[in-house]
Amino acid sequence: MSEPVAAPTNSITPPPQTHVRSGSTAPLLPHHPSGDQRFASLDQTLQHYKFEPTALIQVLHAAQHLFGYLAPDVLRYIASAMKLPLAHVYGVTTFYNFFSIVPRGKYQIMVCTGTTCHVRGSATVVERLGQQLGIKHGETTKDGLFSLQTARCIGACALAPAITIGDDVYGKLSPDKIPRFCQKELKKYV
Amino acid sequence: MIAGKEISLTIDGKPCKGALGQTILQVAGDNGIEIPTLCYLKNLSPWGGCRMCIVEVQGSPKVVPACSTPATDGSTVITNSERLQGLRRLTLELLFSERNHFCPICPMNKGDCDLQQQAYGFGIDSIRYPYLYPALLVDVSGKYFGLDHNRCILCTRCVRTCDEIEGVHTLDIGNRGVKNQIVVDLNVMFGASTTCTSCGACVAACPTGALFDKSAAFHGPLSRCQQVRTTCTECPVGCGLVVYTKDNRIVDVFGDAESTVSRGHLCRRGRYETWVEPRPRILRPMVRRDGHLVPTSWGDAVHTVKTLISASNHGQNAMLVSPRVTNETMRTLQKIGLRFDHIGMFVADKESALCTSPEFSTDAMKRLDDADGMILLGAQPSREQGVVAAKIRVAVRKRGVKLVILNSRRSDLDAYADISAPIVTLERKFWNRVGEVLGNVKRPVLIYGAAAMTAVGVTILDRLTKVLTSQCNGGEMLAPIQLPTSTNSLALAAGGVEPVEDISTWLGVQPVNFLYVVASDEPDGGARLLKEPHVRAFLEQIDCVVVQASYESALTDVARVVLPSAIWCEKNGSVTNFEGRALPLRAALAPSGEAREDNIVLETVFA
Numbered sequence: 001m002s003e004p005v006a007a008p009t010n011s012i013t014p015p016p017q018t019h020v021r022s023g024s025t026a027p028l029l030p031h032h033p034s035g036d037q038r039f040a041s042l043d044q045t046l047q048h049y050k051f052e053p054t055a056l057i058q059v060l061h062a063a064q065h066l067f068g069y070l071a072p073d074v075l076r077y078i079a080s081a082m083k084l085p086l087a088h089v090y091g092v093t094t095f096y097n098f099f100s101i102v103p104r105g106k107y108q109i110m111v112c113t114g115t116t117c118h119v120r121g122s123a124t125v126v127e128r129l130g131q132q133l134g135i136k137h138g139e140t141t142k143d144g145l146f147s148l149q150t151a152r153c154i155g156a157c158a159l160a161p162a163i164t165i166g167d168d169v170y171g172k173l174s175p176d177k178i179p180r181f182c183q184k185e186l187k188k189y190v
Numbered sequence: 191m192i193a194g195k196e197i198s199l200t201i202d203g204k205p206c207k208g209a210l211g212q213t214i215l216q217v218a219g220d221n222g223i224e225i226p227t228l229c230y231l232k233n234l235s236p237w238g239g240c241r242m243c244i245v246e247v248q249g250s251p252k253v254v255p256a257c258s259t260p261a262t263d264g265s266t267v268i269t270n271s272e273r274l275q276g277l278r279r280l281t282l283e284l285l286f287s288e289r290n291h292f293c294p295i296c297p298m299n300k301g302d303c304d305l306q307q308q309a310y311g312f313g314i315d316s317i318r319y320p321y322l323y324p325a326l327l328v329d330v331s332g333k334y335f336g337l338d339h340n341r342c343i344l345c346t347r348c349v350r351t352c353d354e355i356e357g358v359h360t361l362d363i364g365n366r367g368v369k370n371q372i373v374v375d376l377n378v379m380f381g382a383s384t385t386c387t388s389c390g391a392c393v394a395a396c397p398t399g400a401l402f403d404k405s406a407a408f409h410g411p412l413s414r415c416q417q418v419r420t421t422c423t424e425c426p427v428g429c430g431l432v433v434y435t436k437d438n439r440i441v442d443v444f445g446d447a448e449s450t451v452s453r454g455h456l457c458r459r460g461r462y463e464t465w466v467e468p469r470p471r472i473l474r475p476m477v478r479r480d481g482h483l484v485p486t487s488w489g490d491a492v493h494t495v496k497t498l499i500s501a502s503n504h505g506q507n508a509m510l511v512s513p514r515v516t517n518e519t520m521r522t523l524q525k526i527g528l529r530f531d532h533i534g535m536f537v538a539d540k541e542s543a544l545c546t547s548p549e550f551s552t553d554a555m556k557r558l559d560d561a562d563g564m565i566l567l568g569a570q571p572s573r574e575q576g577v578v579a580a581k582i583r584v585a586v587r588k589r590g591v592k593l594v595i596l597n598s599r600r601s602d603l604d605a606y607a608d609i610s611a612p613i614v615t616l617e618r619k620f621w622n623r624v625g626e627v628l629g630n631v632k633r634p635v636l637i638y639g640a641a642a643m644t645a646v647g648v649t650i651l652d653r654l655t656k657v658l659t660s661q662c663n664g665g666e667m668l669a670p671i672q673l674p675t676s677t678n679s680l681a682l683a684a685g686g687v688e689p690v691e692d693i694s695t696w697l698g699v700q701p702v703n704f705l706y707v708v709a710s711d712e713p714d715g716g717a718r719l720l721k722e723p724h725v726r727a728f729l730e731q732i733d734c735v736v737v738q739a740s741y742e743s744a745l746t747d748v749a750r751v752v753l754p755s756a757i758w759c760e761k762n763g764s765v766t767n768f769e770g771r772a773l774p775l776r777a778a779l780a781p782s783g784e785a786r787e788d789n790i791v792l793e794t795v796f797a
Contacts, residue, residue, distance in 0.1 A: 072376045083605070085359030086375040086385060094364045094373075 457576020569639025632665025715743025
């Protein structure tokens with residue numbers, strides 16, 4: 001049973017454009033000098049949350065979704081737009097496992113290490129996946145396609161041990177199945 | 191803390207009184223009961239991270255941190271029991287096992303380290319846990335201080351100081367769990383920080399040797415130094431200093447927590463620049479012979495000056511004084527004033543307009559704490575009066591104070607402002623925006639500096655005063671704060687010394703053939719007098735200039751006689767700050783070489 005199970009519902013989408021307030025006192029942001037349109041998208045998120053300092057985590061979520069990871073330039077942009085200290089933004093970013101400040105692969109392979117998956121051998125799953133991909137936990141393959149990470153629980157205990165690749169969930173992946181799984185399934189993403 | 195209704199509780203069997211809203215630690219402290227602390231620091235928000243101040247409260251099975259637990263009426267608290275001692279020891283041992291605390295090679299060894307003192311107090315001679323020995327960075331890239339992560343106990347005293355006192359929040363905690371570490375901005379080296387103001391408040395707050403002053407490190411423990419409380423003469427704020435000295439040299443300079451003006455905070459200039467920056471001192475009187483300045487005795491130098499004065503034509507003697515001189519020197523000047531036809535003080539750009547009607551802003555520092563709206567006009571506190579800038583930043587970030595800045599030059603404060611604009615004649619639209627921002631403000635305060643004293647600046651000043659008085663929503667506009675640039679300029683102006691801004695015009699108006707310059711301890715030695723080339727040419731031409739200064743400069747190159755004067759830490763007397771407070775100067779060091787205090791030199795020369 002290694003077919004994609006269900007469409008994910010937890011992906012972070014930028015808030016719809018209709019929420020942008022017009023004529024409000026929210027500061028207008030100049031276009032990012034790089035001309036990168038993703039910053040324009042980020043501006044919409046910032047305006048949606050009205051530059052409230054408490055919305056930092058949501059903004060970081062959106063930024064990571066847009067850029068793949070949170071580069072210093074992106075963090076600096078967010079900090080200055082939200083009038084937050086750089087060190088505070090960095091502190092929050094590095095506190096959460098989900099946020100990455102280094103470039104990651106195109107697809108995130110997330111191995112669940114929650115209790116059920118742990119009992120079903122998720123530690124060996126991480127190890128075997130690493131062997132197959134030639135990387136360690138937290139690293140990215142040389143071709144930039146896959147990063148190998150763990151998450152405490154993805155809420156798919158019935159499918160333990162479970163992993164996600166990008167937005168796809170794969171369940172009941174006992175360690176022995178890993179070599180075949182890699183040969184068969186990972187090709188889809190190449 | 192809010193002064194609440196009185197509560198009574200029993201601490202260690204002693205009946206204690208306190209106010210509702212106080213923490214257990216505060217009540218205990220007020221009643222003379224000491225509870226050990228590490229991460230707690232007065233004037234900062236409690237953190238409750240180190241768990242040294244844990245106490246037992248009767249009826250609760252858990253121990254609670256005294257620094258962040260409110261005292262409750264009728265409770266019984268135990269601050270010292272075998273259980274608590276055991277837990278505190280454990281905490282200390284865990285701290286020692288986590289990072290590399292090797293006391294013999296730490297600058298805070300022998301009495302300056304809170305962690306070491308606590309360990310001695312608890313008689314810790316061995317650690318029951320394995321040491322982690324993490325390989326951590328020692329960041330000495332900062333100009334004045336270093337950060338050694340190995341000695342950090344993550345008490346966040348520096349983080350809270352940087353956030354709550356200086357208001358820049360350069361420091362924070364990064365990463366998570368065992369990887370926790372103090373980070374500077376986006377995890378850059380201290381030297382590369384774009385927000386750090388080098389105020390050194392974090393160093394003063396650090397309980398261990400993690401943050402240390404580079405110039406003070408390994409110069410002996412501060413606990414064995416002599417301490418002298420004096421006043422900073424770098425700007426008109428007049429912050430309190432504690433100067434630590436040993437063998438007639440400065441070991442370190444900290445803010446004086448008892449100072450009513452600054453409450454222990456300092457800026458880069460007062461904390462470091464005065465004693466860390468290398469400035470060549472003038473140590474002996476010198477007289478120019480055959481085109482060269484030759485060291486000589488005081489007697490000879492004074493004799494030469496007297497000869498020069500008597501040789502000069504009556505009515506053509508002038509004296510220029512630095513606005514940094516003490517009030518005592520001013521009184522001496524008033525006495526000898528008759529000997530000179532013109533006495534002026536060389537103030538900063540546009541500052542003479544502030545001095546023509548010297549106004550002291552009584553209790554200005556308190557008003558900065560009270561205001562809920564600030565308008566900064568033509569002043570650069572982050573460059574000139576760092577402690578005022580810190581107050582403004584904290585007000586904006588912590589109290590949500592509205593800030594409008596009108597300045598001809600940009601500064602880091604612009605990032606905190608709701609509106610920041612240049613001082614030019616501004617259109618209606620702009621004033622509408624100002625009105626919008628200050629819409630709900632009840633107690634606005636207007637802070638203006640020397641650069642506001644232009645035609646346009648004064649118009650804006652009037653306009654702002656009108657706008658603010660008319661719309662205060664039932665509150666009232668606080669008295670404006672005048673922020674001069676030079677240390678003692680207001681007191682000198684009030685004492686009748688004429689402010690001089692444009693030296694060349696001043697020298698051109700009156701026929702001068704003898705000029706006596708009291709540059710005192712101006713950091714540039716008074717060289718700014720020679721900003722315009724023709725002033726230098728003029729002084730070279732009259733060839734009759736006496737310079738009384740602490741530091742060598744271009745000015746001494748045109749002098750016939752150079753007299754060494756004492757610097758800030760060698761002076762006694764008083765200066766008057768911009769609030770009109772007379773603040774004491776106490777000599778921490780004996781004058782270097784043959785230098786003497788300004789008023790003594792003047793009295794000797796003009797006796």
